[in-house]
Amino acid sequence: MNTITTIVKREYREFWRRGLLRWLLLPVLALLVMATLVGFQRHHRYQAEMAAGTELSRQHWENQGEKNPHSAAHYGIYLFKPLNALSFFDFGVNPYTGSVFFLEAHYRSNAAFAAINDRSTLGRFGIFSPAFLLAFIAPLLIIFFGHASVSGERRRGTLDLVAATGSSPRHWLLGKWLATMSLIPPLVLTVLATAVIAAAIHGPIPSESWWRLAGLALLYAVYLGVFANLSLIASALTKHSGASLMLLVAFWIGSGLALPRLAASTSEQLHPTPNQVQFEKLMSEEKKAGLPGDGDKQARTEKLKEETLASYGVDKLEDLPINFNALAMQADEEYSDRVFDKHYRELFTIHANQDRIHRLFSLLSPTLAVRLSSMALAGTSPEDHRHFSGQAEIYRREFVALLNHNMMVHSKTGDWGYKADGELWHAMPTFKSQPMDPRFQAARFGNHGAILAFWFLISTALLLGWLPRRVFRRSTGSGPIREPHATDPKPAHGEVTTPC
Amino acid sequence: MLEAKNLSKNYGHYTALSQLNLSIEAGEVFCLLGANGAGKTTTIHLFLNFIEPSEGEARVNGRSVVDAPHLARAELAYIPERVNVYDQLTGVENLDFFAQLGGQRHGRSELLDYLSQVGLPARAAYQRVATYSKGMRQKVCLAIALAKQARALLLDEPTSGLDPKAANEFIQLLGDLAERGVAILMATHDLFRAREVGHRVGIMKQGHLLETVPTSSISATDLEKLYLQHMHD
Ligand SMILES: Nc1ncnc2c1ncn2[C@@H]1O[C@H](COP(=O)(O)OP(=O)(O)O)[C@@H](O)[C@H]1O
Ligand SMILES: [Mg+2]
Numbered sequence: 015m016n017t018i019t020t021i022v023k024r025e026y027r028e029f030w031r032r033g034l035l036r037w038l039l040l041p042v043l044a045l046l047v048m049a050t051l052v053g054f055q056r057h058h059r060y061q062a063e064m065a066a067g068t069e070l071s072r073q074h075w076e077n078q079g080e081k082n083p084h085s086a087a088h089y090g091i092y093l094f095k096p097l098n099a100l101s102f103f104d105f106g107v108n109p110y111t112g113s114v115f116f117l118e119a120h121y122r123s124n125a126a127f128a129a130i131n132d133r134s135t136l137g138r139f140g141i142f143s144p145a146f147l148l149a150f151i152a153p154l155l156i157i158f159f160g161h162a163s164v165s166g167e168r169r170r171g172t173l174d175l176v177a178a179t180g181s182s183p184r185h186w187l188l189g190k191w192l193a194t195m196s197l198i199p200p201l202v203l204t205v206l207a208t209a210v211i212a213a214a215i216h217g218p219i220p221s222e223s224w225w226r227l228a229g230l231a232l233l234y235a236v237y238l239g240v241f242a243n244l245s246l247i248a249s250a251l252t253k254h255s256g257a258s259l260m261l262l263v264a265f266w267i268g269s270g271l272a273l274p275r276l277a278a279s280t281s282e283q284l285h286p287t288p289n290q291v292q293f294e295k296l297m298s299e300e301k302k303a304g305l306p307g308d309g310d311k312q313a314r315t316e317k318l319k320e321e322t323l324a325s326y327g328v329d330k331l332e333d334l335p336i337n338f339n340a341l342a343m344q345a346d347e348e349y350s351d352r353v354f355d356k357h358y359r360e361l362f363t364i365h366a367n368q369d370r371i372h373r374l375f376s377l378l379s380p381t382l383a384v385r386l387s388s389m390a391l392a393g394t395s396p397e398d399h400r401h402f403s404g405q406a407e408i409y410r411r412e413f414v415a416l417l418n419h420n421m422m423v424h425s426k427t428g429d430w431g432y433k434a435d436g437e438l439w440h441a442m443p444t445f446k447s448q449p450m451d452p453r454f455q456a457a458r459f460g461n462h463g464a465i466l467a468f469w470f471l472i473s474t475a476l477l478l479g480w481l482p483r484r485v486f487r488r489s490t491g492s493g494p495i496r497e498p499h500a501t502d503p504k505p506a507h508g509e510v511t512t513p514c
Numbered sequence: 515m516l517e518a519k520n521l522s523k524n525y526g527h528y529t530a531l532s533q534l535n536l537s538i539e540a541g542e543v544f545c546l547l548g549a550n551g552a553g554k555t556t557t558i559h560l561f562l563n564f565i566e567p568s569e570g571e572a573r574v575n576g577r578s579v580v581d582a583p584h585l586a587r588a589e590l591a592y593i594p595e596r597v598n599v600y601d602q603l604t605g606v607e608n609l610d611f612f613a614q615l616g617g618q619r620h621g622r623s624e625l626l627d628y629l630s631q632v633g634l635p636a637r638a639a640y641q642r643v644a645t646y647s648k649g650m651r652q653k654v655c656l657a658i659a660l661a662k663q664a665r666a667l668l669l670d671e672p673t674s675g676l677d678p679k680a681a682n683e684f685i686q687l688l689g690d691l692a693e694r695g696v697a698i699l700m701a702t703h704d705l706f707r708a709r710e711v712g713h714r715v716g717i718m719k720q721g722h723l724l725e726t727v728p729t730s731s732i733s734a735t736d737l738e739k740l741y742l743q744h745m746h747d
Contacts, residue, residue, distance in 0.1 A: 016614065016619075017614060017615055017617070020611060020614040020615065021615075024600070024603070024611050027602065027603060027607070028600070028602050028603075031602040031603075031642075032602060170598045170601075171594050171596050171597070171598040172598055172599060172600055174562075174564065174592065174594050175592065175594070175598075175599065175612060175655070175658075176612075176615060177562065177564065177587070178562055178587055178590060178591065178592035179587065179588075179612055179615040179616040179662070180583075180584045180585070180586070180587030180588035180589075180590070180616060181584070181615040181616065181617070182584065186615075486564065487564065487565070487566075488559065488564050488565055
């Protein structure tokens with residue numbers, strides 16, 4: 015134990031005296047503080063804008079004056095996507111999905127499509143979020159600290175002196191490991207501490223969010239732990255610090271950039287997302303022509319007309335006590351919903367398949383794994399957006415049905431001049447989004463968290479279980495840089511270095 | 515104290531060391547002479563168990579270094595050819611660090627005392643090693659050996675790269691250590707100093723120890739003659 019503290023202390027002295035703490039760690043901590051504060055501020059501003067926007071849209075709605083309900087259904091209403099309190103930490107897909115959505119009759123809100131136009135966003139981070147810094151910049155920091163940890167000592171020869179003391183290689187590596195690992199808590203705790211301060215300034219966030227934030231801190235700690243382990247392993251297995259640095263940066267690029275891009279293009283290749291224009295054209299055609307066996311719109315309306323006349327026991331539409339036009343509009347609305355549901359189910363199946371590919375790639379890319387579980391925990395994932403879009407659609411249907419119903423019961427067929435007043439507008443319920451089932455998010459988080467835990471455990475086992483047996487050994491080619499003359503495989507016969 | 519029995523090391527078909535038999539007593543200084551590539555460093559590394567022997571064994575204080583590398587190393591001190599302690603630490607911090615790794619804690623004054631015993635003044639001891647010459651770094655290593663109370667010292671070409679004055683001073687220190695009962699194995703090209711400090715010198719060529727001579731029975735000129743003769747054979 016004592017020797018381990020000695021080793022950690024020496025590492026820290028070295029970090030300090032080489033200026034690494036001042037010139038590498040401190041700037042990254044400062045960036046994290048800034049990103050957290052800015053993220054909080056943005057979130058807070060968005061909340062205020064959203065509240066104001068919701069209020070304004072409702073006011074316009076309620077004060078639109080006398081109007082035919084169907085016109086009102088096209089006058090529409092704006093929904094503002096509520097953001098999870100933790101979107102200050104991880105913006106997730108939000109920068110790509112937009113957050114203001116317009117609801118009206120006949121059309122499913124574009125909220126559903128927005129998330130998916132470019133699935134490669136899964137591999138991207140909102141620039142400058144704390145999550146981005148922890149997932150991309152912090153690993154580089156760890157790499158810079160760790161890459162020369164063993165190779166540097168081997169190159170300079172201090173490794174031999176350490177080995178010659180007779181101390182245990184496992185203790186030595188454990189000391190190095192602890193020293194490198196100890197850089198991680200400051201990184202994640204800085205975000206937590208800044209969040210506490212920001213919450214005190216801008217107003218509290220739900221207590222449940224604190225738990226999630228703690229989970230995120232742990233998640234990123236494990237993620238960075240993987241980089242710390244890999245840095246030490248690379249440093250122990252390479253001859254030069256330059257080689258280990260190159261290897262590690264290559265891994266960082268592969269994990270952070272190449273594999274996420276590859277995941278995006280592979281999933282798009284295997285499960286192509288339909289083009290939005292075509293997708294909508296297909297739906298509107300199917301609405302008109304009808305699903306197989308249902309007949310076209312005209313035939314469906316004709317059938318409804320006969321059924322309605324029969325059920326009221328009258329012969330002519332004018333004799334109905336209700337407005338058949340409104341009834342037909344609602345029937346058409348509900349038929350459209352069936353068509354939407356069918357197509358969106360297909361679309362969501364494609365998304366689910368694409369997500370599976372991403373998950374597969376995340377086995378190889380800790381960065382993708384941390385990205386996917388971080389979004390899930392922060393409530394900013396594509397699933398969260400999909401969930402919101404489903405909620406918005408349910409509300410839109412209720413909204414349109416209420417308007418059609420009013421027109422149906424308060425006017426007669428052909429009476430397009432009917433106008434409803436403020437009473438109806440006021441009666442319209444406000445939109446309340448239900449939060450996503452936390453169990454689903456937990457499962458998402460758990461899946462990718464498990465991938466990271468796996469990476470961490472394997473690399474730790476390698477580092478502390480396998481490496482100690484060979485770190486003080488010299489296998490061929492892993493010795494210190496020899497003096498030039500010593501590398502001659504066979505000295506020329508008779509060659510003598512003149513004694514001094 | 516240091517013992518090699520049929521000690522051999524092959525790299526593929528290449529023999530770096532062949533059937534070395536050698537025994538160095540406590541208090542004895544043995545110098546290994548030989549051209550570059552003769553197998554001197556290989557011998558030292560085998561005693562440290564930095565590499566595994568292809569055949570035979572190396573023993574420290576009667577203990578096989580392969581069976582108990584940590585125990586064997588605990589009795590050894592090693593000064594590599596390119597001697598480097600930690601640049602960012604001072605001399606005294608280096609000494610403290612290596613002593614603690616060896617399981618020993620010494621007070622500041624004790625540490626300074628060890629350093630002054632090897633001729634490193636307190637003023638230098640508090641400077642970072644980055645400013646040290648090779649000779650000063652070697653002294654730090656010797657102080658490490660002292661603090662560790664090593665029973666045997668392995669030195670790889672300690673005088674190469676030292677100015678003559680520093681080399682003489684260093685050789686003097688080795689003599690002192692030997693008098694305290696430390697067994698010393700020193701690989702060197704420097705046959706004059708080898709003769710001066712060594713009790714015996716061994717001439718090594720292409721992995722073979724060709725001849726061992728007691729220094730008391732040979733003059734420097736004869737030693738040089740003998741050495742060159744072997745090299746030209
Ligand atoms: N890791 C290695 N792989 C292959 N050959 C080696 C290795 N280490 C040393 N040798 C060879 O073994 C021979 C003895 O080397 P060494 O003991 O370093 O010589 P020296 O007497 O100069 O110290 C040299 O020819 C050297 O090239
Ligand atoms: Mg050598």
